[in-house]
Structure formats: C-alpha cells, structure tokens
Amino acid sequence: MTSFAIIGHLARTDGAFSLNDLPGSGGRMDVLCRCVNAALFLSHDMRRDTDCYLILCGEPAGPKTVRFSGTAVRSLSPDERSAGALIKKALDIPVGSEFRDAAPGISVRKGGLFRLLSEQVFGVLDEKGSDIRSAETLPSAFILSDHLNLTREEESLLHQCPRYSVGPACLHADHAITVVHNELDRRMRQWK
Amino acid sequence: MTSFAIIGHLARTDGAFSLNDLPGSGGRMDVLCRCVNAALFLSHDMRRDTDCYLILCGEPAGPKTVRFSGTAVRSLSPDERSAGALIKKALDIPVGSEFRDAAPGISVRKGGLFRLLSEQVFGVLDEKGSDIRSAETLPSAFILSDHLNLTREEESLLHQCPRYSVGPACLHADHAITVVHNELDRRMRQWK
Numbered sequence: 001m002t003s004f005a006i007i008g009h010l011a012r013t014d015g016a017f018s019l020n021d022l023p024g025s026g027g028r029m030d031v032l033c034r035c036v037n038a039a040l041f042l043s044h045d046m047r048r049d050t051d052c053y054l055i056l057c058g059e060p061a062g063p064k065t066v067r068f069s070g071t072a073v074r075s076l077s078p079d080e081r082s083a084g085a086l087i088k089k090a091l092d093i094p095v096g097s098e099f100r101d102a103a104p105g106i107s108v109r110k111g112g113l114f115r116l117l118s119e120q121v122f123g124v125l126d127e128k129g130s131d132i133r134s135a136e137t138l139p140s141a142f143i144l145s146d147h148l149n150l151t152r153e154e155e156s157l158l159h160q161c162p163r164y165s166v167g168p169a170c171l172h173a174d175h176a177i178t179v180v181h182n183e184l185d186r187r188m189r190q191w192k
Numbered sequence: 193m194t195s196f197a198i199i200g201h202l203a204r205t206d207g208a209f210s211l212n213d214l215p216g217s218g219g220r221m222d223v224l225c226r227c228v229n230a231a232l233f234l235s236h237d238m239r240r241d242t243d244c245y246l247i248l249c250g251e252p253a254g255p256k257t258v259r260f261s262g263t264a265v266r267s268l269s270p271d272e273r274s275a276g277a278l279i280k281k282a283l284d285i286p287v288g289s290e291f292r293d294a295a296p297g298i299s300v301r302k303g304g305l306f307r308l309l310s311e312q313v314f315g316v317l318d319e320k321g322s323d324i325r326s327a328e329t330l331p332s333a334f335i336l337s338d339h340l341n342l343t344r345e346e347e348s349l350l351h352q353c354p355r356y357s358v359g360p361a362c363l364h365a366d367h368a369i370t371v372v373h374n375e376l377d378r379r380m381r382q383w384k
Contacts, residue, residue, distance in 0.1 A: 030271040043362040079222040168381035170235040178370040189360035
C-alpha cells in the first residue's frame, strides 16, 4: 500500500469554486487535481494499491482532508476537471472529524496534517532530502507541499520525518509523485 | 535541447472544441495539455531548453503540428485549460506547411509525423523498449503516443527508431515524459 499526502495551502474547503477556474477560485486546486492523477492513474488502469490524501487548508472551513482510495474509486477520469468535480462534491457535504464517504472511494473529514501524522509514518519529498534512488529502503507514504513552501508550523510537525529528493531539478508536486511511483515500481518488479 | 512529440490520434485540428470538455470535444486534448505541462514546467520555472510538439490527427483538418518552444513561451500556466486555450488559439489561425506563430513560443503548421521525422531523430517511448536507466546514451528527442496505440502506418514510419521504456509499469504519456526528464536531469547534473 502506497500513500501520498499533498498539502494545499490555499485550497478551498467548501464547494464554492468553479471547475472553469480551478487555479483561481479553487486556491490552486488544479495542483491537487494533478496530484490525484499522478498518484492513481496507470495507462488504461488505476493504481488500486494507492491512496491520495489532499490536505486542504484554505477558506472558509480549513483544514479538511479529502481521501481518494485507489482500491475503491470509480468515475474518476484523468483530466483535472474530473478530479475537481469529485473534490467539489466531497466538500459540499457536512462532515465531522471522521471520514465520510462522498462518492465511491472518496471520503472527507475535518482535520489536516496533525491528525494524519498521528495515523501514518510519512517521508517528506523535499529537494534537500537524500536521493530516492540511493536510499536502501523507502517508506510507503510520502507527504509533499503544493506550489508553496511548508509553513514553519508544518516544518515543525514534520521535523522528525526522513526527507527524500527525486532528483536535481525542483519539480511540481505531481511530477515528484510520478518519479516516486517509478522508483517504487522498479523496486517492486526488481528492475535495476 | 530536448524535444518531445506526442501523437494525438483523435485530437481536434480546429478550434471548435470546448475548454470545458477537453477530453470529449477536443478528442482527448486533455492528454496533450498534460504532456505540454510535463514537458515544459519546473517548480516556479520553465524548461527553456525543451520543445513540445503536438501532432494532431483528428477532425476536421488533420494532421497539424502545434509546437510549444520552452525558450519563448509566455502566458502558459500549468493547468490543462491554459494549454488548451493556447492550442485552441493556434488552431484557429489559417496555416500552410511552414510554422506560423500563434502566440509567443507557440506555432502551428499543417503536416504531422512524416514531416517531423524528416527533421529530427527521435527515440520512441514504448513499454517494450530498453530501459532508459541502463541505456549508455539517450537521444535528445522522444516521440510517444497518446492514450491509443501507434497505428500500423505510424509503426512503419518509426520502425528504425530506437525504443526506450521508462519502467515496468505502463504509464500515461505525460507521466512517461516526467520520468524521461528526471533521467536526463540526473545525467546532465551527474546524479547517480
């Protein structure tokens, strides 16, 4: 089982954003939609062994966490708008502190990074971390930031997590997820 | 200089598609928009040394080729809709057989794979190819298909090109581009 968690610092926490303007009205929801795609899609298939957590920290009701579970998700297409529509639907239902299903494989709860870190052990994707290719073992859960740097409070919560870099270039979050999956695929199938 | 060329088998060749329905009305134009993103974007930066060619083969006037030149492109954002709007604009102008500028860094011409292969030497990204990690040298230009397999005619045009695989899993085109960039980044910066 592999997990990715992405912190969306400005990402809207209700459904009041437009699918025609995910970057603006959604608080860079486009970044998170691309991360869902990178985490879950294979060519003509899905990564049923992967979960993707979106930690939404924006207005008006943050933080909330939306979980896409590869094992159960249905009716998700690879385009940004498809993921955006499912996130919007999830954010429109009333929720408490436990995950509530919004659609098959998609659930939502109140709470963010602090809660998630109490439940899983994460490695942090960070350009200053150690190279994922040379790490002897890799964790099965990775956390990363959207287009903004981690805040001081987030850094403090994550300070004990090991840090991994995907390469010498500083990549978008979804591209980093793709590179991690490639490394995990190779290790699992014993490619060099 | 790195180039990626993506064959969009059903991709619309005029501007008569909706930005609200890139997959349907655009003939899976969403796939090509994500490839533009993967080819050109770094975190808070662009890959100015990369060109991305979209070979559009769909109705009504195919084939056409749209070129995004990283060195000159402006006003491109990472979301699918942004690339889609620029492609739509390029497809709306009258063109002949030579590239005509549609916007800074974005040009369009009639013609497709046959013409492009007469101008550059490409490696083909193909899950049955040799592993990019173990290849002693890699080409600087790669060609790949969208969500559909190469046609018999395309296979025939490409039969002399070397073939490379990005890993054991069969990936979406944009994910494959991201993995190739990662390998090229590592080789250029002498990461292991």
